[in-house]
Amino acid sequence: MTALGDLVRWLSDPANWQGSHGIPVRVLEHIELSGFSVLVALVIAMPIALYLGHTGRAGFIAINVANIGRALPSLALLAFGLVIAISLGLGLGFWPTVFALVPLAIPPIVTNAYVAIREVDRDIVEAARGMGLSEGQILRSIEIPLGLPVILSGIRTAAVNVVATATLGALVAGGALGRFIVDGLALQEYDQLMAGALLVALLAVATEVSFGALERATVPAGMRVVR
Amino acid sequence: MTPGEPLVRWDWIASHAGEIGQRVGEHLELTVIAVAVGVVIAFVLSLLALRIPALYGPITWTTGILYTIPSLALFALLIPYTGLSLLSAEIGLVSYTLLILIRNIVAGVRGVPVEVRDAARGMGYTDRQILWRVELPLALAVIFAGIRVATITTIGLVTVTALIGQGGMGYFILLGIQLFFSTALIVGALGSVVLAVLADAALVLVQQALTPWTHAR
Amino acid sequence: MAERAGATVELREVTKRYGDTVAVDRLSFTVPAGRICVLVGPSGCGKTTSLRMVNRLIEPSSGEILIDGQNVLADDPTQLRRRIGYVIQQTGLFPHQTVAENIATVPRLLGWPKERIQARVDELMKLIGLDPERMRRRYPAQLSGGERQRVGVARAMAAEPPLMLMDEPFAAVDPIVRERLQNEFLRLQRAQGITVIFVTHDIDEAIKLGDRVAVMRLGHLVQYAPPAELLAHPADDFVAQFVGSDRGLKRLSLLTVGGVELAPVDRAKLDGAPVLPSSMSLRDALAVMLSSEAQEAPVMDGDRYLGALSLQQIGRILRVDEPA
Numbered sequence: 224m225t226a227l228g229d230l231v232r233w234l235s236d237p238a239n240w241q242g243s244h245g246i247p248v249r250v251l252e253h254i255e256l257s258g259f260s261v262l263v264a265l266v267i268a269m270p271i272a273l274y275l276g277h278t279g280r281a282g283f284i285a286i287n288v289a290n291i292g293r294a295l296p297s298l299a300l301l302a303f304g305l306v307i308a309i310s311l312g313l314g315l316g317f318w319p320t321v322f323a324l325v326p327l328a329i330p331p332i333v334t335n336a337y338v339a340i341r342e343v344d345r346d347i348v349e350a351a352r353g354m355g356l357s358e359g360q361i362l363r364s365i366e367i368p369l370g371l372p373v374i375l376s377g378i379r380t381a382a383v384n385v386v387a388t389a390t391l392g393a394l395v396a397g398g399a400l401g402r403f404i405v406d407g408l409a410l411q412e413y414d415q416l417m418a419g420a421l422l423v424a425l426l427a428v429a430t431e432v433s434f435g436a437l438e439r440a441t442v443p444a445g446m447r448v449v450r
Numbered sequence: 451m452t453p454g455e456p457l458v459r460w461d462w463i464a465s466h467a468g469e470i471g472q473r474v475g476e477h478l479e480l481t482v483i484a485v486a487v488g489v490v491i492a493f494v495l496s497l498l499a500l501r502i503p504a505l506y507g508p509i510t511w512t513t514g515i516l517y518t519i520p521s522l523a524l525f526a527l528l529i530p531y532t533g534l535s536l537l538s539a540e541i542g543l544v545s546y547t548l549l550i551l552i553r554n555i556v557a558g559v560r561g562v563p564v565e566v567r568d569a570a571r572g573m574g575y576t577d578r579q580i581l582w583r584v585e586l587p588l589a590l591a592v593i594f595a596g597i598r599v600a601t602i603t604t605i606g607l608v609t610v611t612a613l614i615g616q617g618g619m620g621y622f623i624l625l626g627i628q629l630f631f632s633t634a635l636i637v638g639a640l641g642s643v644v645l646a647v648l649a650d651a652a653l654v655l656v657q658q659a660l661t662p663w664t665h666a667r
Numbered sequence: 668m669a670e671r672a673g674a675t676v677e678l679r680e681v682t683k684r685y686g687d688t689v690a691v692d693r694l695s696f697t698v699p700a701g702r703i704c705v706l707v708g709p710s711g712c713g714k715t716t717s718l719r720m721v722n723r724l725i726e727p728s729s730g731e732i733l734i735d736g737q738n739v740l741a742d743d744p745t746q747l748r749r750r751i752g753y754v755i756q757q758t759g760l761f762p763h764q765t766v767a768e769n770i771a772t773v774p775r776l777l778g779w780p781k782e783r784i785q786a787r788v789d790e791l792m793k794l795i796g797l798d799p800e801r802m803r804r805r806y807p808a809q810l811s812g813g814e815r816q817r818v819g820v821a822r823a824m825a826a827e828p829p830l831m832l833m834d835e836p837f838a839a840v841d842p843i844v845r846e847r848l849q850n851e852f853l854r855l856q857r858a859q860g861i862t863v864i865f866v867t868h869d870i871d872e873a874i875k876l877g878d879r880v881a882v883m884r885l886g887h888l889v890q891y892a893p894p895a896e897l898l899a900h901p902a903d904d905f906v907a908q909f910v911g912s913d914r915g916l917k918r919l920s921l922l923t924v925g926g927v928e929l930a931p932v933d934r935a936k937l938d939g940a941p942v943l944p945s946s947m948s949l950r951d952a953l954a955v956m957l958s959s960e961a962q963e964a965p966v967m968d969g970d971r972y973l974g975a976l977s978l979q980q981i982g983r984i985l986r987v988d989e990p991a
């Protein structure tokens with residue numbers, strides 16, 4: 224296949240590994256953009272989800288928000304990110320993409336954290352309350368540790384979605400790995416296009432795999448036997 | 451977005467009604483083909499996984515990778531081979547539906563109560579009759595839940611195929627981004643969301659018609 | 668009364684092994700046509716395994732099972748199962764099919780014509796006390812537990828099988844409903860003349876329903892006898908303990924006042940004592956007499972005086988069968 228040959232040639236060209244348009248910089252930009260967006264989403268979503276989960280309030284909304292999130296097309300989110308960033312005078316590139324990625328990341332985080340807390344055995348919580356733990360202590364020392372794998376699985380879904388969608392940032396003059404794809408498309412340079420696609424795919428799979436490992440590692444020791 | 455420009459220019463929408471309708475049709479066509487082909491492939495793979503349980507792991511692993519690969523990346527990888535074509539778009543869209551559909555089909559069939567399967571066998575159903583007359587009908591509710599998620603996801607993803615010359619409502623979003631034209635942005639984004647909501651409602655109705663026992667009281 | 672004869676079932680040295688464990692060990696017994704054989708024993712003793720080998724849901728490791736002299740292993744399993752009714756505790760009704768469709772399952776598999784199926788469904792629904800007009804189109808989720816069990820029994824009987832296998836069919840319903848289902852089932856079985864192999868862990872149910880009771884323990888058959896015999900002469904300590912220390916009383920409930928040799932006492936001497944109809948069980952008679960403080964009571968068959976029953980005599984019957 225000539226396309227594959229071109230791809231290999233492009234990837235092995237030292238010029239593509241250097242400078243502000245090189246692969247390492249683009250990868251770092253991609254990670255920075257994704258990481259920042261997930262972080263912002265966590266700061267917004269986690270306190271709300273944990274509060275709702277602990278009190279059991281607004282369950283229907285908390286559980287279904289993930290489905291609603293799925294219906295939002297990523298390209299449309301980008302469009303709204305663009306509108307917001309421009310009206311706030313933040314310009315193109317980084318910020319419109321962040322505004323698109325944060326709402327994308329929030330739903331799975333909320334739903335999983337809510338479910339994680341609700342699924343903790345109510346008898347255990349009652350016992351803790353009976354022993355005099357405060358509500359905050361119950362959340363910190365019981366509900367969060369026991370629900371951690373499920374909470375992390377929500378963050379994983381969010382992170383993988385964000386890494387995937389961050390690619391679109393190149394459409395609004397952003398950097399990151401989407402640059403290779405969008406430029407490759409525009410210039411019909413299929414080697415660059417495929418290299419970008421491959422790198423993004425690898426990054427997404429790597430995100431998925433490392434979060435999966437993290438989830439397994441955070442199952443509380445006492446519960447590993449049961450599984 | 452240009453100063454002085456209203457957020458929505460109704461005259462633009464009115465003068466482009468025909469094109470909007472055409473793009474809606476394109477959006478639906480892309481979605482229906484993707485979900486239909488996805489259901490057929492997922493169905494075959496699910497039957498395989500149910501028949502040979504050792505295959506379930508590899509099948510979900512492979513479709514899981516396909517699901518994880520960003521849509522734009524997948525489309526891009528296909529372009530050198532299948533071009534800026536409907537085929538490229540559909541290959542990408544279909545591969546996204548597989549994981550969700552297979553998981554639900556297999557879970558639905560496996561979730562049939564053992565005693566129901568046992569009774570069927572005890573009355574002389576063959577394995578094939580058990581699958582077609584008992585397991586699949588009973589799995590229908592769960593399978594439909596998968597089809598709903600797959601459809602909603604696909605409708606959102608179709609917008610991205612605008613980048614490879616397809617796109618349905620995604621065409622307007624892209625147009626809006628390129629021209630900084632909010633009316634097209636809103637038409638595209640809102641149109642896609644509305645399509646998703648309507649499609650979901652339609653699927654709920656179809657499911658209720660197909661599974662009357664789930665809501666009889 | 669029976670429209671068709673039930674089948675004779677014979678198990679010969681039937682054994683089922685799972686690796687090193689022997690679930691059923693050389694089980695042999697014969698169920699005469701049209702009779703109810705109850706397999707009873709503690710949980711895990713091999714009842715279900717034994718039952719499911721008859722319709723080959725489980726294949727025996729060795730031994731033979733004959734239905735009307737025909738080895739079940741000679742037949743195609745699905746064809747065999749269509750000729751044998753099968754009822755289980757959890758009913759296994761198809762949730763996606765109506766009551767009528769559920770009952771019609773096996774006749775449809777056998778390719779009966781539509782009219783015959785519909786007639787049979789209506790007939791069975793009436794037999795189990797469900798109004799066809801009202802209940803035909805309901806789904807299992809719209810029935811009570813007792814109704815579901817009835818439909819399960821009707822479904823098993825639909826294709827007029829000569830043999831029915833029932834695995835704890837009434838264990839999941841409450842005691843009052845269970846009693847009613849048991850009585851209906853007995854009536855239905857007598858009317859249709861079907862042979863039944865019935866599994867239960869409840870000795871009282873075994874005694875009430877069984878023409879023969881097979882007591883199992885750890886995969887073995889410990890005793891195979893009619894209920895009265897079982898109560899009178901338990902084969903060993905295990906059976907004696909399993910049937911319970913009140914087995915004398917249980918046996919009294921199997922005997923009627925009219926079946927006892929009565930003393931020819933002058934009727935006039937028994938004034939004031941409670942009158943016992945001849946069809947009354949000895950157990951009920953004992954209860955009546957103890958609560959009235961009468962030592963003797965007159966037994967009547969309608970208006971005819973048969974003789975007197977005394978507490979002493981009931982005591983004698985209780986004692987006669989104590990093990991040596």
Ligand SMILES: Nc1ncnc2c1ncn2[C@@H]1O[C@H](COP(=O)(O)OP(=O)(O)O)[C@@H](O)[C@H]1O
Pocket residue numbers: 685688689690708709710711712713714715716717
């Ligand atoms: N598939 C199987 N594999 C291994 N052992 C089994 C299997 N099925 C049943 N057994 C064993 O066989 C014995 C008899 O089981 P079963 O016939 O279900 O008992 P019962 O119906 O009298 O409660 C039990 O000890 C059970 O553990």
Ligand SMILES: [Mg+2]
Pocket residue numbers: 714715716
């Ligand atoms: Mg059993």
